[in-house]
Amino acid sequence: MTGPAAAEKLRLVVIETTSAIQQRRALAGAARSALIVALREQLICRPSCEDALAAWGLDPLPPVYLPQPQPQPQPQPQPQLTAHTVGGPANMPNDVDVHPPAPAGMGSGADVRELATATAARDAAVTALTGLRRSIRARAIRALVDDEFGGGFRHYALLVDRFLVGLGLDPLPRAYPVSVLADLMLRVGEGTVQDAYDAARATMRAVGRTVPDTARPWTAYGWTIHDAVTCDRDGWRMPWQHEYQMLLRGHITLEGAGTAAEALVRTDLTCALAGVDHRLTMVTATVEPAGIDRWLDPERD
Structure with a gap:
């Protein structure tokens, strides 16, 4: 040139x-x-x-x-x-x-x-x-x-x-806070009712989460419904509720965030309970208006 x-x-x-x-x-x-x-x-x-x-x-x-x-x-x-x-x-x-x-x-x-x-x-x-x-x-x-x-x-x-x-920089990332409640029925074998409770907690421990990470960006914990425990010839049937708390980015509407959260929960439970005799009866998502994401990464965000 x-x-x-x-x-x-x-x-x-x-x-x-x-x-x-x-x-x-x-x-x-x-x-x-x-x-x-x-x-x-x-x-x-x-x-x-x-x-x-x-x-x-x-x-x-x-x-x-x-x-x-x-x-x-x-x-x-x-x-x-x-x-x-x-x-x-x-x-x-x-x-x-x-x-x-x-x-x-x-x-x-x-x-x-x-x-x-x-x-x-x-x-x-x-x-x-x-x-x-x-x-x-x-x-x-x-x-x-x-x-x-x-x-x-x-x-x-x-x-x-x-x-x-x-300063003319981008705002902090926004995310929808979502609570997802999953209702399950677990078959936990024979023994006493306390044995059934212990077996249910041991089974669901794999699905618990106290700190989010990239692969599973949520916290999760669960509990039994004591009044609804039943027993038949195949053993104890233990109702269990598992609650997920997550913050989801990249969704335009509350409905979209709720649908995505339900899908994440179903996938997580399917993978974590593979080989476990269970039935997922209901998944319900509650979405709040978007706010600043609490799970921020100084290098990524």
């Missing part, structure tokens, strides 16, 4: 570089200001504030911090968008020099090198911007996951959500 085409391509690359640099400067200033306001309002402690600033590569708090509101960052003057003005802000990798464009008539090799240098600078600027966005988001979610606020999840999740959105 030579001549006017190379010059136009170079001009566009410089514009993209300048835009990424300005966006990172604005994001860094807004994030630092928002943190200091949160510290002043005692929403976060100083160690957490300092940790976040360090994680984001931003200037630390002054040695003697006076809790006064910080001025909002002022818009930076628009630089002249030419190939002569490619640079980087503080705290951003900027080890690539961009030289002025080649004079008219320069050979194709020089044009290619000039464009390659400018493209590398553009990529470095975009990478720095993307990295800061991810770092801010991950640290904010980590504060929620680790309960650094020391209060109710819902209240502080809304504050973190507002913080992220105010």
Whole structure:
């Protein structure tokens, strides 16, 4: 690529570089200001504030911090968008020099090198911007996951959500809270009624869940219905109720979330009770309006 085409391509690359640099400067200033306001309002402690600033590569708090509101960052003057003005802000990798464009008539090799240098600078600027966005988001979610606020999840999740959105980042993931109640009838052999209870609990222990994970994103526990236990010539018939609690993302309606939850429960019970003499009599899902997902992953979300 030579001549006017190379010059136009170079001009566009410089514009993209300048835009990424300005966006990172604005994001860094807004994030630092928002943190200091949160510290002043005692929403976060100083160690957490300092940790976040360090994680984001931003200037630390002054040695003697006076809790006064910080001025909002002022818009930076628009630089002249030419190939002569490619640079980087503080705290951003900027080890690539961009030289002025080649004079008219320069050979194709020089044009290619000039464009390659400018493209590398553009990529470095975009990478720095993307990295800061991810770092801010991950640290904010980590504060929620680790309960650094020391209060109710819902209240502080809304504050973190507002913080992220105010910086132009995506809100926290939403999910539908779903409770699913499964009614089963278990055949648990002979012996005393206590033997039947013990056998039912041992059988259903495989279906219990206290901590969600990727494969089974729910908690689950169950109990017998004592008044409905019966015995016939084939042994005890033990009614059992098993309740699942889950948060489901990616569904548009409550009905869709409920249908998906019921399907997950049926599949889980079928797999966990393979080879067990049982009958699933009813599965009922109750869905609440979507809210911020409690099971957040700082790296994934």
